[in-house]
Amino acid sequence: MIEIRGISKSFQGEKAVDSLSLTVHKGAIYGLLGSNGAGKTTLLKTLAGIYRPEEGTVKIGGQPVFESPQVKQNLIFMPDSPYFFPQASLKTMAAFYRSVYPGFSDKRFEELGTVFRLDMGRKLSRFSKGMQRQAAFWLALSCRPDVLIMDEPIDGLDPVMRRQIKNLLFQEVAERELTVLISSHNLREIEDLCDHVGIMHQGRMLVEKDLDDLKADTHKVQVAFRDERHASALAAKLQILHQERRGSVDLYIVKGDRERISKVIHVYEPYVFDLLPLTLEEIFIYEMGDAGYDAQPILL
Numbered sequence: 001m002i003e004i005r006g007i008s009k010s011f012q013g014e015k016a017v018d019s020l021s022l023t024v025h026k027g028a029i030y031g032l033l034g035s036n037g038a039g040k041t042t043l044l045k046t047l048a049g050i051y052r053p054e055e056g057t058v059k060i061g062g063q064p065v066f067e068s069p070q071v072k073q074n075l076i077f078m079p080d081s082p083y084f085f086p087q088a089s090l091k092t093m094a095a096f097y098r099s100v101y102p103g104f105s106d107k108r109f110e111e112l113g114t115v116f117r118l119d120m121g122r123k124l125s126r127f128s129k130g131m132q133r134q135a136a137f138w139l140a141l142s143c144r145p146d147v148l149i150m151d152e153p154i155d156g157l158d159p160v161m162r163r164q165i166k167n168l169l170f171q172e173v174a175e176r177e178l179t180v181l182i183s184s185h186n187l188r189e190i191e192d193l194c195d196h197v198g199i200m201h202q203g204r205m206l207v208e209k210d211l212d213d214l215k216a217d218t219h220k221v222q223v224a225f226r227d228e229r230h231a232s233a234l235a236a237k238l239q240i241l242h243q244e245r246r247g248s249v250d251l252y253i254v255k256g257d258r259e260r261i262s263k264v265i266h267v268y269e270p271y272v273f274d275l276l277p278l279t280l281e282e283i284f285i286y287e288m289g290d291a292g293y294d295a296q297p298i299l300l
Contacts, residue, residue, distance in 0.1 A: 007056030018203035027177035034200030048077035
C-alpha cells in the first residue's frame with residue numbers, strides 16, 4: 001500500500017532523511033519510533049506529499065503522492081499540533097472537509113458525535129489541547145480515508161479518550177482495512193496499537209520488524225554463574241546489547257533466538273537463570289544504546 005524507496009530530504013545542507021526505504025501493507029498499523037531529531041516528522045510530511053523528496057520515490061497504491069490530488073483525497077495527515085482556520089467552529093471545519101474529501105460521510109460524522117461530544121458551534125481556538133485533538137480525530141475519521149498518517153496523535157488526551165480512539169482505529173482497520181502510520185514517543189500506546197514497528201536514528205531506519213518478531217528477538221537474561229569465567233565466555237557466543245551486575249546476578253540484554261540463548265547458558269549450569277520478555281520501551285532504549293545514542297550518568 002505505502003512504498004517508500006531510497007528517499008532523502010535535507011534542510012540547509014543537513015540530511016533529515018537519508019536514503020530511507022519503508023513498506024506499510026494495506027490494513028496495517030505501523031508505529032514509527034526514533035530519537036529526537038531522527039527525521040520522523042520529515043518522513044511523515046514527505047509521505048503525506050507536503051515535502052518533495054530530493055531522491056527516491058513515495059507511492060501509495062502504486063501512485064506517486066507529491067502533487068497528486070487524487071491520492072491526497074484518500075489520505076489524511078494529522079500533525080502534532082492540530083490546525084484549524086482562525087475563528088472556525090467544528091461545524092465550519094466539517095463543511096470544509098466535506099468540500100475537499102469526496103469520502104466524507106455525514107452519517108459517520110453524526111455517529112462519531114456520540115463519542116466525542118464536542119460543541120459544534122464553539123470556536124475551536126477556545127477548545128483545550130485535548131479537545132482540539134478530539135476534533136481533529138472526529139474530522140479525520142469522518143473522511144473515511146484509505147491512509148491515516150499521525151504525528152504524536154494522543155498527546156493531550158485523557159486515558160478514557162485514548163481508549164476510545166484506539167477502539168475506533170481498530171474498528172476502521174478491521175472493517176475498511178484502513179492503513180495507519182503513527183509516530184509517537186509514547187511507546188506504551190504504540191505497543192498497544194501497532195502490529196509493525198520501525199525505529200529511526202539520524203535519518204535512517206535502524207530496525208524494522210513485526211512487533212511480535214521484534215519482541216521475540218530481544219530478551220532480558222538474569223543469570224548467576226558458578227564461575228566468573230563463564231560470564232566472560234558468554235560475550236563471545238551471544239549478541240549482547242547491554243550487561244550489568246546486580247549483586248551476584250548478571251543482567252544481560254541479548255538479541256537472538258530464545259532456544260539458542262537458553263542452550264548456550266545451560267551449558268555452564270548456572271545457579272540462577274531467568275529468560276524474561278522486554279517491553280517495547282526497553283527494546284527501544286537498548287537498540288538506541290547499541291547505535292551510540294544512550295543516556296550518560298549525570299551528577300548534579
